[in-house]
Amino acid sequence: MDSVPAPGSSSDKGSAMLHGEDSCPAVEEGGEEDQHRPLILERIEKETGRTWRTVLSQRLRKHCSCTPEKAKSRILSFFPVLQWLPCYKLRDWILGDVMSGVIVGILLVPQSIAYSLLANQDPIYGLYTSFFASIIYALLGTSRHISVGIFGVLCLLIGQVVDRELALAGYLPESSLSGNDSSVPLAGNDSGVVGCDRSCYAIAVGATVTFTAGIYQVLMGLLQVGFVSVYLSDSLLSGFATGASLTILTSQVKYMLGLKIPRPQGWFTLFKTWYGLLSNLWNTNVCDLITSLVCLAVLIPMKELNDRFKSKLKAPIPFELFVVIIATLASHFGHFNTEYGSGVAGAIPTGFLPPQMPMWSLIPNVAVDAFSIAIVGFAITISLSEMFAKKHGYTVDANQEMYAIGFCNILPSFFHCFTTSAALTKTLVKESTGCQTQLSGLISALLLLLVLLVIAPLFYSLQKCVLAAIIVVNLRGALRKFTDIPCMWRANRIDAFIWLITMATSALVNTELGLLVGVLVSAFCVLGRTQRVQVLELGRAMTREHYEDLASYKGLQTHPDVAIFRYEAPIYYANQSLFKKSLYRCVGLDPVKEKSRRVKFQNSKPQEEAAGIPTSKMDEKEAEAPAAVTLMMDTASRYLRRIVIDCSAVLFLDTAGVNALKEVRKDYGELGVAVELAQCKTSVLDTLERGGYYRNQKGGDAGENHTIFFTIEDAIRHVESRSTPNGDYDKS
Numbered sequence: 001m002d003s004v005p006a007p008g009s010s011s012d013k014g015s016a017m018l019h020g021e022d023s024c025p026a027v028e029e030g031g032e033e034d035q036h037r038p039l040i041l042e043r044i045e046k047e048t049g050r051t052w053r054t055v056l057s058q059r060l061r062k063h064c065s066c067t068p069e070k071a072k073s074r075i076l077s078f079f080p081v082l083q084w085l086p087c088y089k090l091r092d093w094i095l096g097d098v099m100s101g102v103i104v105g106i107l108l109v110p111q112s113i114a115y116s117l118l119a120n121q122d123p124i125y126g127l128y129t130s131f132f133a134s135i136i137y138a139l140l141g142t143s144r145h146i147s148v149g150i151f152g153v154l155c156l157l158i159g160q161v162v163d164r165e166l167a168l169a170g171y172l173p174e175s176s177l178s179g180n181d182s183s184v185p186l187a188g189n190d191s192g193v194v195g196c197d198r199s200c201y202a203i204a205v206g207a208t209v210t211f212t213a214g215i216y217q218v219l220m221g222l223l224q225v226g227f228v229s230v231y232l233s234d235s236l237l238s239g240f241a242t243g244a245s246l247t248i249l250t251s252q253v254k255y256m257l258g259l260k261i262p263r264p265q266g267w268f269t270l271f272k273t274w275y276g277l278l279s280n281l282w283n284t285n286v287c288d289l290i291t292s293l294v295c296l297a298v299l300i301p302m303k304e305l306n307d308r309f310k311s312k313l314k315a316p317i318p319f320e321l322f323v324v325i326i327a328t329l330a331s332h333f334g335h336f337n338t339e340y341g342s343g344v345a346g347a348i349p350t351g352f353l354p355p356q357m358p359m360w361s362l363i364p365n366v367a368v369d370a371f372s373i374a375i376v377g378f379a380i381t382i383s384l385s386e387m388f389a390k391k392h393g394y395t396v397d398a399n400q401e402m403y404a405i406g407f408c409n410i411l412p413s414f415f416h417c418f419t420t421s422a423a424l425t426k427t428l429v430k431e432s433t434g435c436q437t438q439l440s441g442l443i444s445a446l447l448l449l450l451v452l453l454v455i456a457p458l459f460y461s462l463q464k465c466v467l468a469a470i471i472v473v474n475l476r477g478a479l480r481k482f483t484d485i486p487c488m489w490r491a492n493r494i495d496a497f498i499w500l501i502t503m504a505t506s507a508l509v510n511t512e513l514g515l516l517v518g519v520l521v522s523a524f525c526v527l528g529r530t531q532r533v534q535v536l537e538l539g540r541a542m543t544r545e546h547y548e549d550l551a552s553y554k555g556l557q558t559h560p561d562v563a564i565f566r567y568e569a570p571i572y573y574a575n576q577s578l579f580k581k582s583l584y585r586c587v588g589l590d591p592v593k594e595k596s597r598r599v600k601f602q603n604s605k606p607q608e609e610a611a612g613i614p615t616s617k618m619d620e621k622e623a624e625a626p627a628a629v630t631l632m633m634d635t636a637s638r639y640l641r642r643i644v645i646d647c648s649a650v651l652f653l654d655t656a657g658v659n660a661l662k663e664v665r666k667d668y669g670e671l672g673v674a675v676e677l678a679q680c681k682t683s684v685l686d687t688l689e690r691g692g693y694y695r696n697q698k699g700g701d702a703g704e705n706h707t708i709f710f711t712i713e714d715a716i717r718h719v720e721s722r723s724t725p726n727g728d729y730d731k732s
Contacts, residue, residue, distance in 0.1 A: 096434025101443025110324040114467035119155040132412035133420040134445040138438035140404035142396040143385035147426035153244040206418040208358040212370035214409030221402035236518040239499035243506025245478035255468035256292035258285025287340035288465040295469035332461035343464040348456040355414040377421035384422040533569035535582040561641035568649035571657035591667035648679035658691030678709040
């Protein structure tokens with residue numbers, strides 16, 4: 001859309017202003033007249049004539065063509081290990097990678113066993129999960145620092161699905177098991193698998209959910225939708241993680257008390273769980289309670305010491321591993337399982353089980369659950385990878401991260417594993433111990449392999465209450481967020497509100513629902529901000545051609561017959577009526593009501609004359625429909641001739657927004673007040689042109705001359721130059 005000079009300006013002078021030819025003589029000849037002429041710029045014509053078929057063929061040719069260089073680039077980008085491994089600085093990096101790999105591997109052993117309990121799986125499957133995830137992400141991931149493995153929130157979501165499917169398949173709840181009662185599902189239920197006990201069916205469900213979530217993540221990578229992570233704000237993810245942490249804490253209390261109660265399903269599980277705990281409190285296993293209290297008394301202070309002196313320690317002290325070893329020895333030689341009925345981890349086999357296919361018939365039942373798990377897993381992974389990449393000065397590819405975490409779920413699902421993602425605690429340990437590349441992940445996998453092949457059976461006597469205590473202690477970071485609520489509220493109330501709603505819904509209602517509610521609340525908050533925007537009247541600074549809000553700054557000047565307003569939001573279907581109301585309120589005149597009042601006056605005038613009622617001079621003056629209106633603005637009478645709307649903050653318009661601007665111009669124009677737009681963005685100008693805003697109100701052609709104002713001052717000068725001596729304005 002080209003700008004057309006104002007009427008009365010010669011095309012030669014306009015061309016000189018645009019192209020810079022003979023610009024100095026033009027200024028000398030034009031004198032002060034050229035200074036008041038609006039700035040004129042010529043738009044670059046966009047390429048036209050490209051049909052959708054042309055665009056589609058070009059993109060297919062670009063993405064589907066294959067050359068040796070492109071094939072090499074695709075392979076290297078899909079396997080980032082092929083890029084950093086040949087450039088590995090052995091002398092500088094090997095020590096940090098080995099140390100971080102060993103430390104993280106040591107931490108993974110007790111945590112993998114503990115979080116298996118949360119996912120309602122046997123301990124061996126947690127070790128499998130951490131082992132395969134560490135290897136696959138080292139090959140496919142683009143982050144150098146994050147540790148991918150078991151994550152508490154995902155384990156909670158997996159455990160809820162597993163419990164539900166076990167109940168639907170007819171397997172007895174864990175609280176009702178004794179001996180080998182779980183070897184087959186209940187009679188009359190065909191959902192279970194013949195010859196598959198409760199543990200076997202539980203990992204089959206977990207692996208199927210994991211496979212489905214991985215498929216979702218890879219599909220999102222293929223569709224290049226890695227950008228969806230930007231819609232999950234930090235406050236949303238933090239609130240979701242904190243709410244889920246409360247649910248995790250509640251779910252572990254029964255193990256710490258030694259109670260055998262089923263995990264409730266559906267909504268409001270937090271209340272149901274606490275009701276079950278309080279109802280069975282007298283059945284507490286004293287041995288488990290004492291063990292849990294001792295573990296908490298040891299782990300909490302030791303964890304605090306690790307955090308306080310982490311800058312002085314070369315590596316965090318693995319107190320969890322020490323507690324697991326000591327507790328296992330005490331349980332074994334004290335016969336806690338046989339003498340006191342304490343629940344233990346049980347037999348943990350060595351080596352690897354043969355791979356098995358997911359349960360295809362189960363996918364429709366878990367498809368929705370797998371989608372929420374896929375979103376949470378990817379969001380946590382990409383947020384952590386971007387955070388550490390920014391800290392250490394490199395970049396990560398969001399879509400490649402989607403592929404990496406997707407295959408970390410798809411491939412291990414054939415080897416009795418459940419869902420994984422990045423884990424903050426282990427990532428922080430990995431970074432603080434000198435990690436430089438994902439070689440540290442391979443070192444951790446080697447340590448886990450040693451445990452799987454040799455050491456795993458030694459954890460037979462490890463009490464479940466010890467694993468529950470480890471899980472609870474690791475929730476400290478998320479639960480500390482409650483102390484940050486006052487600071488969050490002072491910093492940004494909207495973010496604090498999103499955090500509170502997401503946290504409360506995740507904890508009190510339903511974990512998956514909390515994520516959905518958080519996304520919806522965030523979206524409504526963004527929309528709400530566009531609804532709350534008010535039109536501002538602007539004033540001019542005395543020393544410069546700069547305009548700001550009259551209500552916010554002192555010493556601003558206003559023009560006697562021109563009012564300048566700004567709307568700091570896009571104008572679209574959801575807020576166009578609010579824009580008009582706010583503008584009318586700020587101007588001090590609703591043109592629709594004013595026209596109705598004048599029509600009513602005109603209709604009543606003949607009746608008053610017939611009745612012999614004299615007409616006042618003021619009524620006669622109003623009946624003449626003057627070209628300008630007198631408004632009460634700023635507690636003083638003001639004679640308004642034109643309105644200038646500063647559109648610099650209007651990001652976009654839709655059809656409703658264009659129509660709203662048309663209505664404003666038309667309604668005020670009928671009262672003798674013209675409306676001009678200034679400082680419109682290029683996209684806004686294009687929308688106005690396509691929407692017919694610049695067409696003559698009486699049905700003129702789209703190509704009719706009009707002036708585009710790139711500054712507010714240009715609009716005001718143009719208004720003043722077009723004012724006629726008798727007080728009327730020259731309608732354009």
